[in-house]
Amino acid sequence: MTTRTSEPVTYAYVVARGHPDLAKTVAGLAGVAGAPVHLIAEGGEDGDATEIVLVVSPVPAADFREEGLRRHLEDLDWLEAVARAHHAIVEEVTALTPALPLRLATVYVDDGSARDMLRSAVRLFAERLDHLADQVEWGVKIYVEAAAPTAPPAPGSSASADVTPGRAYLSARRRQRGDRDAVYRAAQEAAERVGDVARAYATDRAAHRPQQGALAGDAGENVFNDAFLVPRGRGEAFREEAARAGQGLTGVRVEVTGPWAPYSFAMPPQSATDDGEGADGAGRDVRGVTS
Numbered sequence: 001m002t003t004r005t006s007e008p009v010t011y012a013y014v015v016a017r018g019h020p021d022l023a024k025t026v027a028g029l030a031g032v033a034g035a036p037v038h039l040i041a042e043g044g045e046d047g048d049a050t051e052i053v054l055v056v057s058p059v060p061a062a063d064f065r066e067e068g069l070r071r072h073l074e075d076l077d078w079l080e081a082v083a084r085a086h087h088a089i090v091e092e093v094t095a096l097t098p099a100l101p102l103r104l105a106t107v108y109v110d111d112g113s114a115r116d117m118l119r120s121a122v123r124l125f126a127e128r129l130d131h132l133a134d135q136v137e138w139g140v141k142i143y144v145e146a147a148a149p150t151a152p153p154a155p156g157s158s159a160s161a162d163v164t165p166g167r168a169y170l171s172a173r174r175r176q177r178g179d180r181d182a183v184y185r186a187a188q189e190a191a192e193r194v195g196d197v198a199r200a201y202a203t204d205r206a207a208h209r210p211q212q213g214a215l216a217g218d219a220g221e222n223v224f225n226d227a228f229l230v231p232r233g234r235g236e237a238f239r240e241e242a243a244r245a246g247q248g249l250t251g252v253r254v255e256v257t258g259p260w261a262p263y264s265f266a267m268p269p270q271s272a273t274d275d276g277e278g279a280d281g282a283g284r285d286v287r288g289v290t291s
Contacts (some may be wrong), residue, residue: 004115005195007057007061008035008060008061009055009058009059009060009061009064009065009107009108009109009114010057010058010060010107010108010109010111010113010114010185011031011035011056011057011058011064011087011097011107011111012054012055012056012061012102012106012107012108013037013055013056013057013088013089013090013093013100013101013102013106013116013123013271014054014055014093014094014100014101014261015053015054015055015099015100015102015118015129015266016053016055016093016094016098016099016100016129016237017051017052017053017095017097017099017129018041018050018051018052018053018097018173019096019097021096022039022053022093022096023039024099025092025093025096026038026039026055026092026093026242027091028090028152029088029092030085031057031059031085031086031089032057032059032082032085032123033059033060033063033085033087035058035059036057036074037055037056037057037060038055038056038057039053039054039055039056040053040054040056040111040114040115040118040273041053041054041179042054042115042118042119042122043122043126045125045158045164046124047189050126052118052122052126053117054114054115054117054128055089055093056108056111056114057089057231061106064105064107067212069105076213082104082105083104083180087290090261090263091196092260093117094261096216098129098132098133098134099129099208099261100125100128100129100132100191100262100267101261101262101263101266102266107242116180119121124164128266128267132229132265132266134231134233135203135229135231135232135262135265136229136232136235136258136259136260136261136262137227137228137229137230137256137258137260137261137262137263137264137265138228138230138235138238138242138243138256138257138259138260139204139225139227139228139256139257140194140225140226140227140228140253140254140255140256141192141210141211141222141224141225141227141251141254141257142190142194142222142223142224142225142245142254143221143222143223143250143252143253143254144186144187144223144251144253145220145221145251145252145253146182146220147238155175155196169270170283182250182251183250183251183252184223186249186251186252187223187224187249187251187252189243189249190224190246190249190252191224191245191256193244194224194226194242194245194254195213197238197241197242197245198228198238198242199226200241201231201234201237201238201241202228202229202230202238203229203230204228204265205226205227205228205229205230206225206226206227206228206229206264206265207225208227208237208264209225210222210223210224213227217229220253227263227264227265229258229262229264229265232259235258235259239256239258242254242256243256256291257266
């Protein structure tokens with residue numbers, strides 16, 4: 001089916017359990033591109049707990065078809081606006097009922113196509129909603145700070161009297177490599193500490209690629225970027241203990257964010273991409289994930 005660029009397509013935000021107040025809650029919300037939000041329902045009736053709903057809104061096809069999305073990927077302001085609107089809808093829904101956030105810019109040709117998807121996967125969604133009930137996502141990132149360059153001995157000093165410029169340079173380079181290796185070893189220790197915390201509190205873990213470039217900001221090199229699924233009542237304890245994972249480790253900073261809707265756990269992991277690790281995240285080499 002072909003969609004004209006002047007016609008809207010259906011943008012999907014989140015799959016959720018039915019709730020008597022959900023339709024009223026989303027009715028006053030403005031989604032991506034300021035569009036009104038509505039529900040597509042499957043199973044059950046009148047918002048009962050057996051009903052599974054898809055939260056959607058119309059968006060311009062010209063912006064969200066393949067060509068338009070490719071063009072907008074270079075526009076960080078546009079992407080940020082879409083992400084903020086998407087996240088705002090997800091937060092409103094998850095505050096009311098168990099929900100599965102969908103990926104940014106998930107679109108269907110129209111509401112009928114979206115309904116077909118929901119109907120075909122309703123059992124999978126119901127099982128996943130049961131799994132995620134009363135759990136939230138926490139993110140943990142580990143950064144290493146760049147070591148200050150090691151200067152060669154000053155000309156004329158006693159330390160440089162018997163050292164040629166070439167040897168001084170090589171010696172400085174060796175010290176720099178040693179300092180960098182030490183920082184990575186410290187980051188590895190921090191990652192193992194986070195794993196210990198996860199074993200105590202988390203029920204699931206998702207490993208993400210470390211952020212680079214503009215996404216990483218100026219906070220150093222991001223070498224660990226994982227998400228953890230934690231029961232809501234244990235979230236603050238997880239946050240406090242995970243944040244202490246970098247204590248006493250030179251050149252390492254640990255950042256904990258959340259709680260979030262369970263974006264990283266909305267769909268079950270695929271066996272083809274399963275790395276065999278549990279919620280603890282043990283065994284990861286923080287240098288390996290950035291190479």
